[in-house]
Amino acid sequence: MFAFLSSQPVQTALIVGSCAALVSALIGVFTVLRGNAFAGHALADVSSAGGAASFLWGISPLLGFLGMAWIAAFGMEFLGVRKARERDLATGIVLGAGLGFSALFLYLDVTTTSTTGAAVSVMFGSLFAISRGLIWPAILAVLAVFLLVGLFYRPLILTAVDPDLATLRGVSPRWMGLLQLLVLGLAVAVCALAIGAVLATALLIGPAGAAIRLSRRPAQAIFWAMIIALTAVWLGIWMAYESYYWFSGNAWPVSFFVVVLIFLFYLLAMLGSSWQHKYQRRGITSLRRLQEP
């Protein structure tokens, strides 16, 4: 255990991984509440183009992921989306275009800079290989997300409940939608850095989806999402580290363990909530039976 914690890549992985877990749990709850899971997934996928470009131009991958996620967010908002079907359509079109750029940049990475690991690292992450210089930018991104969500907490929830009710309270659903996409972009960048652009969705949606089934209040859902996400990330890092010994020197990637753990937690939450529902329903019917003469 001491060797595990004293290793510098492990320390970096734990810090950046925790950042990703906290930020994704927080914004994930709002994303799931608004039924925006597909948009979240698309932002994450498209951000891979930025990650790939950052290798090419030698800039910080966090900035690369973030820049592309924001461009995609504006693109989706700009393509004008009122109905759910149009929103899915616009999201899908932006997603397709973004992945095209990703393909181009990854190809150029391999041919011009001979960084062969770029594709795997951008798409699926390599938490143990993150440079220490990215710790502070990641923490700053997390602070920005917490500040913005904390500030607009109630308007965001009200908009998620019903846009008309929000408008009548003087909240603009349009601005809240844009704010949410921008904050989502920040969260996506940190997640993509940690477990890869393609797998970022798992961290964004999974813990929030599981927590929502277990909670009765938004704050409670955010709390449980954070617990689930942190547990998955910490356990995943530890298992990946230990897997070096399990598979005789062939350590498996962190991202794999994190994603599998999140999936397991989601299954558990589903079982838990369906058991809870069954129990409650039985309680109600027995009460009815009592009331009947």
Add this chain to the structure above:
Amino acid sequence: MTNQSPILAVADLSVDLGGRSILRDVSFDLYPGQLCALIGENGAGKTTLLRTLLGLITQRAGTVLIGGAPAREHRELVGYVPQKINFDPDLPLRTRDLVRLGLDGQRLGLPFFNGRTRYAVDQALQAVGAEDFADQRVGELSGGQQQRAVIAHALVRKPRLLILDEPLANLDFGSANALVDLLGRLIVQQKMTVLVTAHDMNPLIPVMDRLVYLVDGRAATGTVAEVVQAEVLSKLYGYPVSILHHGGRILVLPDAPENADVANMNRCAGHGV
């Protein structure tokens, strides 16, 4: 009543949506303590009229004044209960939280515990009889309970004008009567003005003072006795109709093509058939 200023004044309102004329020259005033039913069939323009009053749609012509000012400037005077909100059963939001959002949902910062807020929320929950499910998730409630939760959300700021879109649709008789009761209490005890849309006026007859009858974008307004008359409604429909009174209920029926059976129907109604 007449020396008071109207809480809602609608004058010559015309609304177009997508190039189509939805409302034409609608005018009516509502005073404090009045309950007005907005009656019309599906597609008559009821929801469009409500959304225009709320400032969610901009009119082509005419004015809407709420408390003497344009609708958008006086939103705090208005409480709105939409026809149906689809609450996901998994939505982590208690009835109590939904009601609180009606009070401070526009505020910045985190919703910390606050005694005065808690009191206002409890009052609103009590007013609609929602104390029993105050701590349950909104998505788990029955349709009638969800409606009461949304009414509490609208009432918690103590609006002077409460607007409800088809509140009686999808309610069983018991819940519908309870709702009519609640609306009656609001206008009498709190001098609130209530505007309700419905496609059937009958359940509202015991409590309503005024009627706006919408047909095809045009409106007749007045008291029930003034509006629900064969001549007025026939002109509005552009087709002869008859009014049947039966046991305190009013039915509007289009005349049969030859006009021959109508006399027969009136006779039947007279005999309580």
